[in-house]
Amino acid sequence: MSNYDPKTHTDVERIKVESNYLRGTITESLHDPVTGAVADDDFMLIKFHGIYQQDDRDLRSERRKQKLEPLYSFMIRARVPGGIATAKQYKILADLAKQYSNGSLRLTTRQAFQWHGVFKRNLKSTIAGINESLLDTIAACGDVNRNVMANPLPESSQIHTEVYQWAKKISDHLLPNTKAFHEIWLDGKKVETTAEPVYGDTYLPRKFKTAIALPPYNDVDVFANDLGFIAIVEDNQLLGFNIAVGGGMGSSHNDNETYPRIADVIGFCSLDKVLAVSEQVIKVQRDFGNRRVRKLARLKYTIDRLGIDAFKNKLEEYLGFKLQSARKFEFEHNGDRYGWLQTEDGNWHVTLYIHSGRIIDSEASSLFTGLVEIADYHDGEFRISPNQNLIISNISPDKKEHIEQLLIQHNISIGADESPSRLNALACVAFPTCSLAMAEAERYLPDFLTQFESLLAKHNLNEQAINIRMTGCPNGCARPFLGEIGLIGKALGKYNLYLGASHKGVRLNKLYRENINESQILKELDPLLADYASSREDNEYFGDFVIRKGHIQAVVNGLDFHP
Numbered sequence: 001m002s003n004y005d006p007k008t009h010t011d012v013e014r015i016k017v018e019s020n021y022l023r024g025t026i027t028e029s030l031h032d033p034v035t036g037a038v039a040d041d042d043f044m045l046i047k048f049h050g051i052y053q054q055d056d057r058d059l060r061s062e063r064r065k066q067k068l069e070p071l072y073s074f075m076i077r078a079r080v081p082g083g084i085a086t087a088k089q090y091k092i093l094a095d096l097a098k099q100y101s102n103g104s105l106r107l108t109t110r111q112a113f114q115w116h117g118v119f120k121r122n123l124k125s126t127i128a129g130i131n132e133s134l135l136d137t138i139a140a141c142g143d144v145n146r147n148v149m150a151n152p153l154p155e156s157s158q159i160h161t162e163v164y165q166w167a168k169k170i171s172d173h174l175l176p177n178t179k180a181f182h183e184i185w186l187d188g189k190k191v192e193t194t195a196e197p198v199y200g201d202t203y204l205p206r207k208f209k210t211a212i213a214l215p216p217y218n219d220v221d222v223f224a225n226d227l228g229f230i231a232i233v234e235d236n237q238l239l240g241f242n243i244a245v246g247g248g249m250g251s252s253h254n255d256n257e258t259y260p261r262i263a264d265v266i267g268f269c270s271l272d273k274v275l276a277v278s279e280q281v282i283k284v285q286r287d288f289g290n291r292r293v294r295k296l297a298r299l300k301y302t303i304d305r306l307g308i309d310a311f312k313n314k315l316e317e318y319l320g321f322k323l324q325s326a327r328k329f330e331f332e333h334n335g336d337r338y339g340w341l342q343t344e345d346g347n348w349h350v351t352l353y354i355h356s357g358r359i360i361d362s363e364a365s366s367l368f369t370g371l372v373e374i375a376d377y378h379d380g381e382f383r384i385s386p387n388q389n390l391i392i393s394n395i396s397p398d399k400k401e402h403i404e405q406l407l408i409q410h411n412i413s414i415g416a417d418e419s420p421s422r423l424n425a426l427a428c429v430a431f432p433t434c435s436l437a438m439a440e441a442e443r444y445l446p447d448f449l450t451q452f453e454s455l456l457a458k459h460n461l462n463e464q465a466i467n468i469r470m471t472g473c474p475n476g477c478a479r480p481f482l483g484e485i486g487l488i489g490k491a492l493g494k495y496n497l498y499l500g501a502s503h504k505g506v507r508l509n510k511l512y513r514e515n516i517n518e519s520q521i522l523k524e525l526d527p528l529l530a531d532y533a534s535s536r537e538d539n540e541y542f543g544d545f546v547i548r549k550g551h552i553q554a555v556v557n558g559l560d561f562h563p
């Protein structure tokens with residue numbers, strides 16, 4: 001039975017239902033030589049295959065003047081559960097970037113790899129190459145469950161391995177059933193799809209995100225996810241997971257119907273119930289999510305519409321059993337730890353600082369080339385952190401020295417020379433590739449941080465880590481509403497300033513000043529930092545301080561986000 005109602009549902013629902021399980025006319029679009037773009041409906045469908053059509057926004061007006069169509073190209077996102085790739089895989093992915101994209105690889109805030117600037121004629125070869133590495137792009141985007149995040153820290157290795165395996169299992173379990181991907185991109189045999197057992201023919205009303213956190217680390221920002229699993233460990237044994245539902249960051253400026261929301265913890269499930277819980281949460285959202293208004297379609301709105309208790313009851317009805325009471329847990333922070341670390345097995349791991357996850361050669365560092373050389377030599381893994389950094393993991397003791405030398409030779413940072421605030425800062429991609437950007441983020445953050453560091457120095461706060469998260473729009477791709485300082489693009493050079501999220505990712509921030517430029521932002525922060533420097537308590541984070549001192553109200557419930 002289809003969920004589709006042509007009278008009330010959005011056009012995206014029509015596109016999905018008419019797509020023959022995500023096939024649409026993608027193959028025809030790929031062969032159309034007249035344009036660098038794909039057909040309108042395929043624009044939406046390719047997302048389910050891990051691909052976004054974009055155009056270079058730096059060149060838009062020039063091309064318009066020349067009466068040319070925009071310079072279309074595609075962003076491809078791989079599905080990398082838990083962010084783990086082998087060095088061998090990394091090498092393949094980097095080679096593909098060199099051959100087909102703009103020469104960079106991008107690590108995302110959800111532990112995935114992205115290629116930008118791939119032209120239509122190169123799409124199939126790139127996707128086939130990714131598949132040859134034994135990774136894929138299926139369901140990396142689209143109205144389905146996306147890349148499942150997990151804590152990539154090697155310290156807690158045995159539990160980490162288990163948690164990672166759960167990320168992979170959940171990710172695989174929730175993959176769409178359709179074979180469209182293999183047919184279109186890998187010239188696979190045509191196999192008719194007759195059903196999508198989990199999703200149905202209209203898939204989900206909106207994207208769906210899952211993460212697993214391993215306390216005390218909340219680097220995955222588990223409460224920003226539609227579905228979060230929080231590992232409960234006793235006597236070094238993984239017992240199961242607390243379940244958190246209804247997180248999300250996306251919102252629109254000046255639209256109080258939309259808001260970021262922290263997920264609610266609704267119970268605990270043992271390991272044998274994890275897949276059932278993930279599947280049934282999806283099914284409740286599939287059946288009760290809003291298909292009439294896309295901007296209100298995420299699970300967080302479904303939950304607030306139904307009420308959390310009614311949602312939980314519905315979920316238990318779908319599950320056929322009751323969830324156990326949530327267990328105790330405690331998060332310490334949501335950032336990364338940099339530099340070298342040795343685990344009990346004798347292996348080494350090094351967390352690199354990668355500015356906004358962009359792996360590219362520049363004047364400052366031959367990062368791209370250096371990582372390829374390391375990948376050639378290394379036989380362990382490359383793990384992507386949820387904060388856009390890279391961990392070269394499982395380096396055997398005899399290989400450490402050479403890898404260390406390569407890092408130095410290519411001027412690749414392990415965070416030693418960066419300020420704590422820079423190390424904690426995140427920015428989304430924004431210009432020039434993101435079609436939704438209203439202001440710069442990745443390209444502007446380094447300059448902003450230089451100004452901010454001067455301000456910190458003025459108040460003797462250089463050693464204090466303050467989470468700054470900047471995005472080019474309120475969709476929230478760098479989880480800016482969980483930043484102690486959130487800067488969210490309003491227009492070119494103008495940002496809304498948000499304050500008061502916690503360092504642990506358990507409280508949202510709130511609007512402090514609207515539509516201000518760099519000098520105004522610094523002017524607003526100056527007295528707050530002065531106050532912080534003089535009257536903070538021991539170990540008090542900036543986000544907690546501004547709330548204690550009444551500079552801004554605490555927001556733990558998304559419904560209180562707007563004034």
Ligand code: SRM
Nearest residue numbers: 108109110112248249250298427428429433434475476477
């Ligand atoms: Fe995002 C849309 C980039 C993580 C919320 N996001 C986009 C698009 C695809 C723009 C578009 O739709 O045309 C951006 C592509 C830019 C580019 O050129 O690469 C984009 N999002 C990213 C990445 C690459 C940001 C980064 O700097 O790393 C992240 C890729 C993650 C991944 O590997 O899957 C990314 N996006 C997020 C997150 C963070 C997270 O999930 O932890 C969020 C907030 C959490 C959430 O989903 O609520 C996020 N992205 C959005 C939204 C708002 C969704 C909503 O509920 O309203 C959009 C817009 C949309 O879906 O319509 C969006």
Ligand code: SF4
Nearest residue numbers: 428434437472473477
């Ligand atoms: Fe684009 Fe906005 Fe996401 Fe930044 S937050 S990548 S500008 S959609």
